[in-house]
Amino acid sequence: MDIARESITRAIESWFTAHDIHADSERIEVDVPSEEGHGDLTSSICLKIAKSVRKPPRALAEDMLPELHKQLGELVVDIEAAGPGFLNFTLATPWLAEVINDIRAQGILYGHSRWGQGKRILIEFVSANPTGPLVIVSGRAAAVGDTLARIFRANGFIADREFYVNNAGNQIIKLGQAIYLRMLELHGTKVEPWPEGIYPGEYIIDIARNYLEKHPNDWSLSSPDEKLYVELGDFGAEYLRSFQEQILRRFGVEFENWIYEKDLRNQGAPESIIERLGKLGWVKTEEGAKWFLSTRFGDDKDRVLVKSDGNYTYFVPDAAYHAGKFERGYDWVIDLLGPDHHGYIGRMRALVEALGFKADHLEMMIIQLVRLVRNGEVVRMSKRGGQFVTLEQLIEEVGVDPARYFFLERAPNTPMDFDLGLAELKSNENPVYYVQYAAARIASVLRQWRESHHDPFVWNVDLLAEPLERRLLFTLARYPDVLKRAAIDKAPQYLPKYLTELAAAFHSFYRQHRILSEDPGLTMARVALSEATLWIIRSGLGLMGISVPETM
RNA sequence: GCGCCCGUAGCUCAGUGGAUAGAGCGCCUGACUACGAAUCAGGAGGUCUGAGGUUCAAAUCCUCACGGGCGCACCA
Numbered sequence: 346m347d348i349a350r351e352s353i354t355r356a357i358e359s360w361f362t363a364h365d366i367h368a369d370s371e372r373i374e375v376d377v378p379s380e381e382g383h384g385d386l387t388s389s390i391c392l393k394i395a396k397s398v399r400k401p402p403r404a405l406a407e408d409m410l411p412e413l414h415k416q417l418g419e420l421v422v423d424i425e426a427a428g429p430g431f432l433n434f435t436l437a438t439p440w441l442a443e444v445i446n447d448i449r450a451q452g453i454l455y456g457h458s459r460w461g462q463g464k465r466i467l468i469e470f471v472s473a474n475p476t477g478p479l480v481i482v483s484g485r486a487a488a489v490g491d492t493l494a495r496i497f498r499a500n501g502f503i504a505d506r507e508f509y510v511n512n513a514g515n516q517i518i519k520l521g522q523a524i525y526l527r528m529l530e531l532h533g534t535k536v537e538p539w540p541e542g543i544y545p546g547e548y549i550i551d552i553a554r555n556y557l558e559k560h561p562n563d564w565s566l567s568s569p570d571e572k573l574y575v576e577l578g579d580f581g582a583e584y585l586r587s588f589q590e591q592i593l594r595r596f597g598v599e600f601e602n603w604i605y606e607k608d609l610r611n612q613g614a615p616e617s618i619i620e621r622l623g624k625l626g627w628v629k630t631e632e633g634a635k636w637f638l639s640t641r642f643g644d645d646k647d648r649v650l651v652k653s654d655g656n657y658t659y660f661v662p663d664a665a666y667h668a669g670k671f672e673r674g675y676d677w678v679i680d681l682l683g684p685d686h687h688g689y690i691g692r693m694r695a696l697v698e699a700l701g702f703k704a705d706h707l708e709m710m711i712i713q714l715v716r717l718v719r720n721g722e723v724v725r726m727s728k729r730g731g732q733f734v735t736l737e738q739l740i741e742e743v744g745v746d747p748a749r750y751f752f753l754e755r756a757p758n759t760p761m762d763f764d765l766g767l768a769e770l771k772s773n774e775n776p777v778y779y780v781q782y783a784a785a786r787i788a789s790v791l792r793q794w795r796e797s798h799h800d801p802f803v804w805n806v807d808l809l810a811e812p813l814e815r816r817l818l819f820t821l822a823r824y825p826d827v828l829k830r831a832a833i834d835k836a837p838q839y840l841p842k843y844l845t846e847l848a849a850a851f852h853s854f855y856r857q858h859r860i861l862s863e864d865p866g867l868t869m870a871r872v873a874l875s876e877a878t879l880w881i882i883r884s885g886l887g888l889m890g891i892s893v894p895e896t897m
Numbered sequence: 898g899c900g901c902c903c904g905u906a907g908c909u910c911a912g913u914g915g916a917u918a919g920a921g922c923g924c925c926u927g928a929c930u931a932c933g934a935a936u937c938a939g940g941a942g943g944u945c946u947g948a949g950g951u952u953c954a955a956a957u958c959c960u961c962a963c964g965g966g967c968g969c970a971c972c973a
Contacts, residue, residue, distance in 0.1 A: 380916075389915055392953065402953075428916045429953075474973075516973055634971055645900070645969075652971040659973050687901055688968050713902070714966075718909090754921090755910065758902065760966065762909060767922070775935080776921055782935050790932050830913080842911065845920070856928090856937040897935070 346444075346822045349420060349436055350375045350386060356416040357390060357432075360409050368394050375434075377823060384425070384433030385441075385819060391430040402430025438815055442806040444822045448877040453884050456825040460832065461502030467602075467670050468494050470681035470712075471593065472509040475582035476520050477546055479589050479736040481763065484596065486681045486712045487736075488752035488890070491598040492837040493679070495888045500832040505675075507602040508590075509666060512582040513610050514659070518571065519543060521578030525569050527553035552581045579607075592737050596745055597890040604669075606662050614665035615657050619650055621668075627699045637664075642695035642704075664696050671702050679835070680709045681757070687711050710835065713760040715752075720766055743768040746891045750777040753889050754841045776845065780882060781894055783848035787879040788895040790860050794872050804869040813854040817874060820850045824881050828888075837889070844885045851878050 353375050361368045368390065378387040391409075395402035406426035413424050413432075423435035448455045470490030471483050479487075490506060497504035523544040526536045531553055539545055556577065593599070609615070619635065622628050627638045633653035637660075640647050649658050670678045682689065690709045698704045717724035717734055724734060739748055747768040754776070755761045767775060809818065824843070831839040860871040883893050 374913090376913075376915095378916080379912080379919085383916070387916090389954090392915070395953070431916065476973095511973070514973065519973095632971085636971095649971045654971075656971085658971065684902080684967055686968085690901085711902070711967090759910085760903070764909065764922085767909085778935050779921090782933085786933055786936085793932060834913080838911075842920080849920095852936055853938090855932085856934090859932065861932050897933085 346826055349434075349440075352417060352420055353386060353388070353413075353434055356413050357388065357409070359416065360412050363412075366394065366398055377826070378433070383427065383431065384423070385436045386434045388432045388434075389430075391426075391432065395430065403428075406430045406432050436819075438810060438818070439806045441815065441818045441822055442809050444818060445806075445873050445877045448821065448880050449873065452880055453887065455880060456828045456884065457499045457501070458825065458829055459501040460829060461497060461500050464502055464676040465674060466494075466497050466502045466504040466677045466679065467507055467673075467675040468497075468504060468679040468681070469507045469509055469670075471589075471598075472511070473589060474511050474516060475586040475589070476516055476544060477585065478548060479592055481715045481717060481734055481736060481739060482683060482712065484736040484739060484748060485715050485752045485757070485761075486683070487593055487596055487598045488749045489712060489757045489837055490681050492749075492753055492840070492889050493835060495890075496828065496831050496837065496840075499828055499888060502832075505601040506599070507604060508600045510582075510586055510603060510605045510607075512579070512586065512605055513607040513662070517578035517582055518574045519578075520549075520581045521574030521576065522569075523549045524553050524556065524577040524581050525574065528557060531557065548585075549581070552584050555584065556580055592735075592740070596736065596740060597749065604666065606666070609662050609665055609669070614669070615661045618661065618665040618668055622650075622699060625699060637692070637696070637699075639692050639695035639699070642698045644691040644695040648692050660692065664693075667693060667696060667707070668700055671697070671700075671706070676706065678707045680707070681712050682709055684711055684714050684760075708835070710757060712757050716760070716762045718762045718764050718766075724765065746781070747775060747777045749890050750841060753837045756836065756838050776841075777891070778897070780841075780844045780848045780886065781892075782897060783851045784879055784882045784886070784893045785895060785897045786855060787851070787875045787882075790875055791872070791879070794861055794868075802869060802873070804873050805866055806870075808867050808870040809874060811854075811858060813850075813857050814871075814874060817847075817850040817854050817878065820847050821877055821881055824885075840885050840889055844882065847878065847881060847885075851875075 354373050357373050357375075358368070372393055373388065373390050375386050375388045378384060391402040391406040395405055398405060403426060409432065410424055410426060414421070417424070417434075419437055420440055421434050422437045423433075425433050427433050451457075468490055470486045471479070473479055473483050494504040494506050519542065522540075526540075526543065527549045530536055531550070590600075590603075619628065622637060627641065628650065629636050629638060629647075634649050635651040636647045637650050638647055648660055650661050650664075651657055667678070680693075687709075693709065694704045694707060697707045743751075743765065751763055751768050752761075809815070824847075827839050827843045831837060854874075858871065860868065860875055862868050862871075886893050
């Protein structure tokens, strides 16, 4: 498809050159039309430049036809000037059918590109506080971040997935206090009422019990102090973090890097970032606090770094952490943030710029809220009340494949409703199975074919001439485009969308035409077509972290 | 009040400034005596929230209004 597009672009370009018309090759766009019946590829260039040429666009398009035909030769069977002045190109089917050979030669790697040229991308996501189980929105972030990383890799980037663990500060002490209170309870002391602001979740009881088993004697029930809280908090944080890691792994997500806030603090990263900003002249002292002059870089207000009580704000270790990302040699840094963190974008951009990095090398994407819906009713979650639906529960209820599919189906920055009822259905109403079913059907046909055929595989491109075969071929040929586009737009939702279309093209073909028939040549051609389709489904679902069953 | 995201079919959502705005679910009609009916063929269903503007061309870009969500800490 890329080749066809380039050839067409070049043909148009050279027509302009020959006729002394100036047009940037940038403006010559050759696209897959949004509707069928407008050719395989289309260009609106005549509409764009008609004015400067002082000629009606339609007439311009018509003038170009003979020369374009000559230039493009066998690649194209038809070119038409259509509508107000579009150029519509219809590709030769045998040429299109060559994708089958490409796909069969490259297998799972078909459609991958070198576009990224080995540039390094760091993508940080989830980074949930180690104070509780992962909630649903973390699942969405996990699916999106993981698939984005895979998409980048498929496009020639080196992409690392990173989880930042906030295992220092106040909340860890609070976690320690909660664990302490649960331990008291386990020893028979009633804690009533439960204090305000202390994590009420029942999962803390497990941690308390676990701690008691490992440290039966070396703590005192009667005299808790900060040291004890920190110790308990550290224990709880690591316990919960490791639990989160385990759930994420079950969800098909693994991280190359785990970065701990506590380590950064121990290495003196907060001090050194303040010092650096100070040397650059971006720090002021006012009202007993130290401020980062982030407004110089477009932030709404300046940000406190060191509070008047001498403690750092949360921003400081986080700033150090982000500076470190660039210093570790990443060319691009992507953060997937929760919806409650978008107030952070301004100051983080300011920081990156203040340190002399390029602000647009940091991309912050907001992963919007997920509402759980069942039977048209919203399933309420409340972290404060200790009642919330966890990612673990979601996985158990609907399974990994539907969960990932549903998360990836939607644009990440728009709020979504997750329809539990629909995701739970193991039937035709559930869109995940539509794609998987196509794969299972193909696998089944291939099994049957291999049982009776062991001869070398020979097939003839020209045999695939039916409209439904052509539609499937064309859809296959579009895959590299989709994959690249998904990386450019950072839009994982392009994959499920495309795979649905591919599956539809296959199902239609399959219902209409028999693959294994009396005609050996046609059979081989259709087997090859089916096999190529299976490769693309494997590739696409693989990038989404969704399984490809051979039978269902 | 200020900032960000969103507003598209009954519902959930796609939609790269281009032609007659799409998909899934739901609803209606039809298709298994050859490879898997978790499928296919077809139908109904739209003032793209509204009003201006830019453009040969706007769901898409700009301005304003309306509606929904989320942020606006010397919290983390």
